[in-house]
Amino acid sequence: AQSVTQLGSHVSVSEGALVLLRCNYSSSVPPYLFWYVQYPNQGLQLLLKYTSAATLVKGINGFEAEFKKSETSFHLTKPSAHMSDAAEYFCAVSEQGGSEKLVFGKGTKLTVNP
Amino acid sequence: GAGVSQSPSNKVTEKGKDVELRCDPISGHTALYWYRQSLGQGLEFLIYFQGNSAPDKSGLPSDRFSAERTGGSVSTLTIQRTQQEDSAVYLCASSRGDRNEKLFFGSGTQLSVL
Numbered sequence: 448a449q450s451v452t453q454l455g456s457h458v459s460v461s462e463g464a465l466v467l468l469r470c471n472y473s474s475s476v477p478p479y480l481f482w483y484v485q486y487p488n489q490g491l492q493l494l495l496k497y498t499s500a501a502t503l504v505k506g507i508n509g510f511e512a513e514f515k516k517s518e519t520s521f522h523l524t525k526p527s528a529h530m531s532d533a534a535e536y537f538c539a540v541s542e543q544g545g546s547e548k549l550v551f552g553k554g555t556k557l558t559v560n561p
Numbered sequence: 562g563a564g565v566s567q568s569p570s571n572k573v574t575e576k577g578k579d580v581e582l583r584c585d586p587i588s589g590h591t592a593l594y595w596y597r598q599s600l601g602q603g604l605e606f607l608i609y610f611q612g613n614s615a616p617d618k619s620g621l622p623s624d625r626f627s628a629e630r631t632g633g634s635v636s637t638l639t640i641q642r643t644q645q646e647d648s649a650v651y652l653c654a655s656s657r658g659d660r661n662e663k664l665f666f667g668s669g670t671q672l673s674v675l
Contacts, residue, residue, distance in 0.1 A: 456601065479661045491604075491652070493663040537604060541660045548617050549594065549664065553603035 449474040449540045453552035461560050466510075466525040468555045470538030473519065480521040481539040481549070482512055491537065497521060508532070533559045563587075565667035567653050573673045574643055582638040582670045586655030593636050594664065595628060598650040607651075610636060611658065643674045 454469040472478055482494040495506025502514040508531075512523045521538060538552045566585040574580050586593050595607040606620040610630045621627070625643075630636040640647055650671050654664040 453603075481663070483664075490668050491654075491664075491666040496661065496663065498661040539604075547592070547611065547660050548606050548609050548620075549660075550606060551596070551604035553601065 449478065449542050449550050451538050451540050451550055451552035453538050453555050455555055456553065457556050459558040459560060460528045462530055463527050466528045466532065468523040468536050470521045470552060471519055472521060472540045474540055474542050476542045479541045480514060482523050483537045483539060484534050486534045528559045530559050533557055565653055565655050565665050567667035567670050569670060570668065571671045573675065575675055576645060577642055579639065579641045580643055580672065582651050584636045584653030584667060586634065587665055590655035591633065591658040592656045593630060594654045595638050596652045598652055645674050648672055648674045
């Protein structure tokens, strides 16, 4: 069965600094990988997804993530944090050819300091 | 409507009572998911529907929890004999059906069991 581990329940960065949110997955078959974001008092929305095309995936708002099979990782990055990036970020995995369900990590809350 | 609609948005109930939570997915979306979001626990998968069938109900915590979907559209999550540990935000999401499709989330039902 697939699972996701997000290292760091809280991450704090300064405005303009690099954002790095870590995600490691476990899957017995090739995975589909997703990052979702939940802004304060809003519903979850898709940030980006990996579906076995390019390993470097670009998403909305300047975020990107790189699929590294050897490290079973799908870390989320953004070169320069903006105050509006403050939110909770969730990594998720589903299995190609396996269960239909999408399994989420516990989330990382990003704080951006002025 | 344009998005996933959930009702009620808030529900306060007494321990031992039954509750019904409703989800109206986006028209034409064949896949429907229920998740539970508790503080610090991320999104916990409950059940997945494809059409009116539930191929994966492995996340339902106990036999007090049940869900159905009718007409390939509206879904109802029922919790019988509610307990305080059932207090959480219950999220519904829908998608076009393939496992690599993005999920569209509703705003959730905040359930409080006193």
